Amino acid sequence: MKKSKTRFAVLGILSYGPMSGYDIKKFYEQNVAGFWSESYGQIYPILKRLATEGLATRSVHKQEGKPDRHIYALTAKGLEELQQWLVAPTGRHIGRHETLLKLMFGQQISLAQNIRQIERFRDRQKGELTEIEALKQRFQQEEVEDPNMPFWQLAFSYGEHVNRAYIKWAEEAIATLREMEPKAPVSTSPKVRYSIHC
Amino acid sequence: MKKSKTRFAVLGILSYGPMSGYDIKKFYEQNVAGFWSESYGQIYPILKRLATEGLATRSVHKQEGKPDRHIYALTAKGLEELQQWLVAPTGRHIGRHETLLKLMFGQQISLAQNIRQIERFRDRQKGELTEIEALKQRFQQEEVEDPNMPFWQLAFSYGEHVNRAYIKWAEEAIATLREMEPKAPVSTSPKVRYSIHC
């Protein structure tokens, strides 16, 4: 059976301070959009479970004009479970990369169309790189004394390294494709190989 | 509603030639392990659907001593649908990156333990890089005249670029963490911040 990491994503974010489900969602959306996401359908039931299991405490904060906030705070037991996960070896997870998958079947469309796809990919990653730089700036200005800062910096650095690699690969790939002479036009019947050596 | 890409992963692989569900699974396992995977529970039902929808034809190949092979071949209609997907813009997909997520909560464990995790990540990616090089060699030797070759090369190049970036980031991150003086020991009660500016 496969273990969900959402539980730890929630537990972990609670280590930043007491929070509501709404806050957690917002945090992942606004700050970690690049490599993690969570939906309400997961967050709220998990928070409830964490409370019944004694890993977090729940308190209701009344507000006027706005709905009540249900604030969850990590307990010592919750921290312990979080720490156990943090030090445990991380299993490798195969992310599905749609652009690369499409490229595997690039034979079935024209060179120009393949280039178009890689350009789209490159442009998206360029945008992401810009966003990361902006976020980095914002964080360095606003949260100077936060003890988590060094780790956020590492995450930003990761985003920079990886996105630069994406962009460099894309540029090279586009150049390679451009150099290939556009031979036979795209077929309307499958181009098949009748022997695959597996 | 969210659209599954498995359908196209199957359709696409059939563009390489007529194949069985077993072959498809093997292909993804052995050649594309880095960025895509499929399970029988998905493949077989989809093949059945493709046949009823006229996107693929099915023929049974009897064997002695072994179970029959159900071979599926792409039809013109199937190729058309594949091509439509191949040229359509690719939506961005947020892969969940467990090592990075753990790093976000690195405050809750020791510096040494954080370094340990990044080292594990680095070593895994080093292994992956080695595998990619080996696969690249094997492909270049065995399948010289395959028309899909240039696209496979691009996929290999992608793997090299990205894994080198992973490794470089990891080395830098480890160096950064090593330079940080190991201050207060790890807490057994949550280190919290009571203000998060969102």
Place this chain on the structure above:
DNA sequence: TAGAGCATGTAATAGGTTACATGATTAG
């Protein structure tokens, strides 16, 4: 003789997203 490979397939289960319900307030 135990296990791996061949080969197809399904059922149970887990994981996750989306849409909806509720309802007040505030900004454009």
Place this chain on the structure above:
DNA sequence: CTAATCATGTAACCTATTACATGCTCTA
């Protein structure tokens, strides 16, 4: 006046993995 923000929560749905059933052959 419309849309967004605040805020919690659930039900329906889709996607995907795992385990199992079947059964033969070949290898260690």
